[in-house]
Amino acid sequence: MDVQPENLIVDAVLNAISEQRLPAGTKLGEQTLSELFNCNRANVRRALASLAAKQVVELRPNRGAFVATPSAQEAREVFQARRAIERTIARQAVARVTDDDIAYLRANIAAETEARIRKDKPTELRLSQQFHMYLAQLSGNRVLERFLAELTMRSTLILGMYPGEGHSCANCDDHVGIVDALTARDEELLLRLTDEHLRHLEAGLDFDLPPVSSVSLKDQLLGSPA
Amino acid sequence: MDVQPENLIVDAVLNAISEQRLPAGTKLGEQTLSELFNCNRANVRRALASLAAKQVVELRPNRGAFVATPSAQEAREVFQARRAIERTIARQAVARVTDDDIAYLRANIAAETEARIRKDKPTELRLSQQFHMYLAQLSGNRVLERFLAELTMRSTLILGMYPGEGHSCANCDDHVGIVDALTARDEELLLRLTDEHLRHLEAGLDFDLPPVSSVSLKDQLLGSPA
DNA sequence: TTAACAATAATTGTTAACAAGAAATGTTAA
DNA sequence: TTAACATTTCTTGTTAACAATTATTGTTAA
Numbered sequence A, B: 001m002d003v004q005p006e007n008l009i010v011d012a013v014l015n016a017i018s019e020q021r022l023p024a025g026t027k028l029g030e031q032t033l034s035e036l037f038n039c040n041r042a043n044v045r046r047a048l049a050s051l052a053a054k055q056v057v058e059l060r061p062n063r064g065a066f067v068a069t070p071s072a073q074e075a076r077e078v079f080q081a082r083r084a085i086e087r088t089i090a091r092q093a094v095a096r097v098t099d100d101d102i103a104y105l106r107a108n109i110a111a112e113t114e115a116r117i118r119k120d121k122p123t124e125l126r127l128s129q130q131f132h133m134y135l136a137q138l139s140g141n142r143v144l145e146r147f148l149a150e151l152t153m154r155s156t157l158i159l160g161m162y163p164g165e166g167h168s169c170a171n172c173d174d175h176v177g178i179v180d181a182l183t184a185r186d187e188e189l190l191l192r193l194t195d196e197h198l199r200h201l202e203a204g205l206d207f208d209l210p211p212v213s214s215v216s217l218k219d220q221l222l223g224s225p226a
Numbered sequence C: 001t002t003a004a005c006a007a008t009a010a011t012t013g014t015t016a017a018c019a020a021g022a023a024a025t026g027t028t029a030a
Numbered sequence D: 001t002t003a004a005c006a007t008t009t010c011t012t013g014t015t016a017a018c019a020a021t022t023a024t025t026g027t028t029a030a
Helices: A005-018 A030-036 A041-053 A072-096 A099-117 A121-139 A142-161 A168-183 A187-203 A217-222 B005-018 B030-036 B041-053 B072-096 B099-117 B121-139 B142-161 B168-183 B187-203 B217-222
Strands: A057-060 A064-067 B057-060 B064-067
Touching: A005 A041, A005 A121, A005 A142, A030 A041, A041 A057, A041 A064, A041 B041, A072 A121, A072 A142, A072 A168, A072 A187, A072 B072, A072 B142, A099 A121, A099 A168, A121 A142, A121 A168, A142 B072, A142 B142, A168 A187, B005 B041, B005 B121, B005 B142, B030 B041, B041 B057, B041 B064, B072 B121, B072 B142, B072 B168, B072 B187, B099 B121, B099 B168, B121 B142, B121 B168, B168 B187
Parallel strands: none
Antiparallel strands: A057 A064, B057 B064
């Protein structure tokens, strides 16, 4: 059995968003995608509908599909939802985590740190998301896992739209603390650190400055006229 | 601007599931729906894809669309997710609730109680779901609201599949307690009652007895051969 | 009667052509 | 040069016909 082309498209778009190669607002034309993936438009439309259901793509009637552009309000809601969900995930994870899991998580953090030093932002972002999603898998609750998958994706979009100070180091540090709490099976500490970690992320956002001027071709071709 | 037929279909199916007129496992044929709603198959397929994204419909390749049949494991996951989400919703609600909201909620409970006495199960189910969704709206968090909409829908399917004792009265009583806690702005009590309410619902399920034999025509035509 | 097989019918999946709408381009007049 | 308008081009939305798969029915042989 071969892979459905629509899933290929969905995964490709999600990966691109995960690594911030696709900025918020980018138009996803049907013909463009159908040529890129050698498939007909029906598959493209299914893929776009699926991405829209995940709130990662916005479908404007007669206008086309665009990478979602979360507002400041949505950003707050996303992070509040993450706190609600990751709290429960953490409680489940601390009860189910094995030594192998902890080894994996530490390796993940090491790779993330290394990516940060290499200034490889895409890899760093992907690994950070992977960290959260691994805990979600660990929880054994696929409903929460699916919800969090959507929320981390939207979080990446939000981080791309409202980039405050680059607090990537703080991110790794937080993750280390979380794994330490997991290792100690200290639930109370884990819950506190998880909540604080998400608040750090949210606090680092800057909603004021950039209305994120159109990322049109002009800027990409001529560079920013400082 | 007229209404998109696909949204009509989605709403109709969701309403039917809300009132348990559509049992889990029911086949949703494309032609059947396209004739019912006087539209072409493209609209039907979009609607079914949308319902599948909400986890309310299962799409089996080359086989068609069926109302989802949540397993016992999924049921547990759904209720755990609800506890996570409704906890945060309750915290937001208690901070934002107005007297008008409380009046609405009490009227809703009254109607629910009356429906129970009338033995009007569909209305009772719909109103119970409405109660939870009103609190979700009150929270002001549309992400959580959307998640809960999916979860309440799946909960109704679950209640239909694994019906334990009819604890509808307990349901109303729980709701009364929740509104009382809201009225008193007693957050701690509210959180406790909300959590307990969801645990009551889950505890009332009976996973053992009915593998829910095919709800095929036979039973509907001949009745159960006691 | 039952089981296996064959033929038929019905349903889903795919494709391409056409219609409708929006964006881009080009033109004209102030 | 700019602004408004008309034309063209491109993109999305819709429809219907066809292909492929599955389910059903009918038949035959044990």
